[in-house]
Amino acid sequence: MTTMGVAVIGAGYWGPNLIRNFLAGPDWDLRWVCDLDEDRARRALRHAGGVQVTTDLGQVLDDPDVVAVAVATPAATHTEVVLAALDAGKHVLVEKPLAPSLAEGQKLVAAADERGLVLMCDHTYCYTPAVLKIRELVMSGELGDVQYVDSVRVNLGLVQPDIDVLWDLGPHDLSILDFILPEEMRPSRVAAFGADPVGAGHTCVGYLTMPLAGNAVAHVHLNWLSPTKIRTTLIGGSKKMIVWDDLNPSQRISVYDRGVELQQPAEGEARQRAQVAYRLGDMVAPTLPEGEALQGVVAELAASIREGRAPLTDGRAGLRVLELLEAASRSLETGGGFIELEEVQ
Amino acid sequence: MTTMGVAVIGAGYWGPNLIRNFLAGPDWDLRWVCDLDEDRARRALRHAGGVQVTTDLGQVLDDPDVVAVAVATPAATHTEVVLAALDAGKHVLVEKPLAPSLAEGQKLVAAADERGLVLMCDHTYCYTPAVLKIRELVMSGELGDVQYVDSVRVNLGLVQPDIDVLWDLGPHDLSILDFILPEEMRPSRVAAFGADPVGAGHTCVGYLTMPLAGNAVAHVHLNWLSPTKIRTTLIGGSKKMIVWDDLNPSQRISVYDRGVELQQPAEGEARQRAQVAYRLGDMVAPTLPEGEALQGVVAELAASIREGRAPLTDGRAGLRVLELLEAASRSLETGGGFIELEEVQ
């Protein structure tokens, strides 16, 4: 298997991780790191040899050996950079969120479609062993019907100057939700509430509520002002229930054989407490393979290009995340009521 | 100090705890246990001697040595029982919720006021060392301005046939919130969302959102369908932040000297990330006294009667909880928008 040439655009916070993983995997030949700050690009390479550094995106896109580019620039610049890359015939991996707005995201997806190029979102969490395992439990039916997904992602976080906590942390939970839910259960509306008790000018403590089919619900708590880090997701199913504690490396996923079942009362009979049955079985913590999620990302990018297929987290998945974020923003502006995704599409 | 006669009405789930604590404390002489099921009343006494058992409430209320009654009957019966007790001139301790509806709760408070009798709500959690400590940290100003209160109370709970999870578990969190917040920060509106994925006929997974003064927020997650028990409350303040994990007996309260402060940019200057200052000081887990909260409840009941004052958790506190619950129910019925408490008062 020959390697493919790749370039990383943007050497700030996330770029170095992409660089490291493109260097480490078997699929890729990292040819360029491009950043407006040449020194930063050089530092991001951490002495790695054989990789060219440039401040000129055009130079990268002119290189015929570059098959794909990974865009890790600020969200505000995604549209321009990704469109240029697609125009140059490059496949594109783009940092979350796909674009700074849904409309621009739609433009990117359309452009990739027209040109038959892969547009992949770097929804890194989806490639962790924990999330892959959860998806498997849901998709295989082992979990039963999804009853609720409750996600908490809080820490003493970097209060961003330009985006609120929903747009900063939300893409993680929303992309995971998109990844693990069956298509027919994907949320179609969202209500958001945000508090800004420190006067940052936008939401620092936020909640998203998304009704799901079957009278189920997904809920996300995002908070930059928590004294400790919590990253816990509960996923209730009619057959099994999952606790995913991402901060417990020795037991990230606990799968409980527990649940509540209602026995329907006979005709004319009043419902009684006794007609609820509780299942209280064992808990299993499956062993998860080790491994960095970004290795899965760069491998999936390569595989989708080679096989001419959409990647697991394609541009459309990125669009669905943007739809939820835009609807959430509109909900915030209009007092917290539910916004149908159709209203923003 | 002479003891006062007391009777416990209702010997079901909570009654035995009241019985045990009235027997154990120095203030009270338990004279009667009254239940429609005389055997249950007897069993609840667990061989305790010298206490009379009856199925006749009238007999209890006719006893001139009974100074106070504790009402632990189903919520639907509170109004009738409490009014009868007040009419008989007895002080009353009543199980949460105060009454099955706000209107009936208001009747009870009015009746107690007219007669100059103590009407106390058994908001047990408020008398735990942990909640008393949190209240002290807030009221003394040590926490600074409250920025958010986020409470999670989930477990594989008893799905109640007649009330939803908001009315079943919510009174705990709402009474705590009422207890720890300064008066001027008490919530004035609430939005609720509920899911019923098992078909119980009412909300089994619920969320309450309550904006607070100062762009702060209180949020409660209540869930009967969680595989594990979680009882964690985060309380963010401008000076300190608290994590209260009620399931960690060796470290229930952790007080972090952490926070985020915004430095206001100079006139005309754009806000930059550098203008946020993070405080990352030590954490202190204060030693909490041991002791059962219900001892504090029965002691406060005695003290408020003796001193002729309102108890810490008086009927009005119970009303405020009912207001929030009624508004939450109305929010559920009307699609999840915010309901002003004024609308239900």
Add this chain to the structure above:
Amino acid sequence: MTTMGVAVIGAGYWGPNLIRNFLAGPDWDLRWVCDLDEDRARRALRHAGGVQVTTDLGQVLDDPDVVAVAVATPAATHTEVVLAALDAGKHVLVEKPLAPSLAEGQKLVAAADERGLVLMCDHTYCYTPAVLKIRELVMSGELGDVQYVDSVRVNLGLVQPDIDVLWDLGPHDLSILDFILPEEMRPSRVAAFGADPVGAGHTCVGYLTMPLAGNAVAHVHLNWLSPTKIRTTLIGGSKKMIVWDDLNPSQRISVYDRGVELQQPAEGEARQRAQVAYRLGDMVAPTLPEGEALQGVVAELAASIREGRAPLTDGRAGLRVLELLEAASRSLETGGGFIELEEVQ
């Protein structure tokens, strides 16, 4: 099934628990509580009616309806009280340790044997769902060969005036060890080390090391001077491994499908790292039944009397614990070397 009469002798620390459990279970009719301090006996009854209180052991033993007595007096008095009870033809349940010395313990076992009476040790931990599960995993072969048992029992404990930490806390771990190990693996020697950094006059921090058959080992860490409570036991087997964390009620027992297997090198071949195989399977936390262990104790006492058989934790089990404690004390006195149990028997 008719109930049997029982008396509790000693109403100090443990007596009230026995009283409560004899009152609660279906097998027993609690007839007497006997204590030198009549008030204490009365208080221990907590208002339970129908039970006689006395300071006179003779009165209890003269009662022909008393079938069994439970002895919860200080260890120093066990010999006298238990012998008197056996002489009066009563079956006996005795608090740990069986007797203050091995010689006296032997006397008690001999006396019970002669009279054909049940002598049972209240090794309460052995009747917890956790320990019963561990025993089942070991005895059924599911764990494979026991490789090690490592037990930590530390807290800021009551520094006893008359006995050291080995005799105070050690009986718990040694009785559990005796209960869960197959007979052929029971330890035959022990080495002890003790530190007394606070000048209590005896060991406050102690370690017991007991080699087991098959080059395995049991080790116990006992400590009165630890700032936090830890009660964790690791049990390694050739097929499964157990972590028992008694302070984690939602996951007391974790059973790991993990292990190390050596592949024997071929003749003449040097051992290489590659010849060790690691098994890294899932973890299962079995659901354990709820329930107080002492209910199991009083039920086993009744069953063994009714069925005319030795109880699960009989006098001989108590003797084996005493042998280990005496050998440990001798090890302490003689500088920490191993003492064969034969030397003290």
Add this chain to the structure above:
Amino acid sequence: MTTMGVAVIGAGYWGPNLIRNFLAGPDWDLRWVCDLDEDRARRALRHAGGVQVTTDLGQVLDDPDVVAVAVATPAATHTEVVLAALDAGKHVLVEKPLAPSLAEGQKLVAAADERGLVLMCDHTYCYTPAVLKIRELVMSGELGDVQYVDSVRVNLGLVQPDIDVLWDLGPHDLSILDFILPEEMRPSRVAAFGADPVGAGHTCVGYLTMPLAGNAVAHVHLNWLSPTKIRTTLIGGSKKMIVWDDLNPSQRISVYDRGVELQQPAEGEARQRAQVAYRLGDMVAPTLPEGEALQGVVAELAASIREGRAPLTDGRAGLRVLELLEAASRSLETGGGFIELEEVQ
């Protein structure tokens, strides 16, 4: 400040970490990576440019710009490699253990002394923020007199073919102990017990017991066969007590204001339980600086060379660890009794 040239010898398990840290810090210019396997050396560099690779140690030692070498070869080769480096006038950082035997370690220390060169042991843990904090608490007197140090380091570890678990994991705990204890409390004797239930040919589950001055004790539990990783150290002092849980990144160090104090009974008075006083104050979890310990190691190497002083973890600290290990091995061979360090020196 000009950088100093450095070479890393050995590119196996630990070498890449040294390489990364020499590259990252401000003090060093990494000039060579030397390994018998040139490919491995190259891979260890992970594309870092400007560093020469060789299989010839002589070439490295001939380079006059190499001021120091870091030796990360197998322990068996330390003596030869370190002596060659010292002979060539290079300062030396050497992986733990300093040497495969005490006698050889003594040779290395003597050689460095003669030549006035720095010989530093890479006792990495001593440079973690947690251990530095513990040392500060002990050395400043805040902890009071050390009463016990109890260390548990267990996991499902690599069963080494050539050394037992005491020599594999023990240097971590013994070097930490050496680092945090005042000189006058350093252990002077050790007893060891080892079990080999898997037939590895040497100890896989080991315990070390080291009496300390003042009737205190240090104890270490090392285990390659544990299903989960535990790295917890309890350090009791007469004024404060520490729990160090190295696997809890959000609360590694907990400092308890707790303890037990004996009030001496008056002349002729028997000791009573009441004469023990318990202090049950708050717990403080100090905020620890972030940062990789190896950065501290390479910085201390540079500082000690520049300042012509012994490093914090000098060759003598390495010798003390070797003394304990040799005495432990002798204890294992002779049946587990205490071995004075004087016997092995």
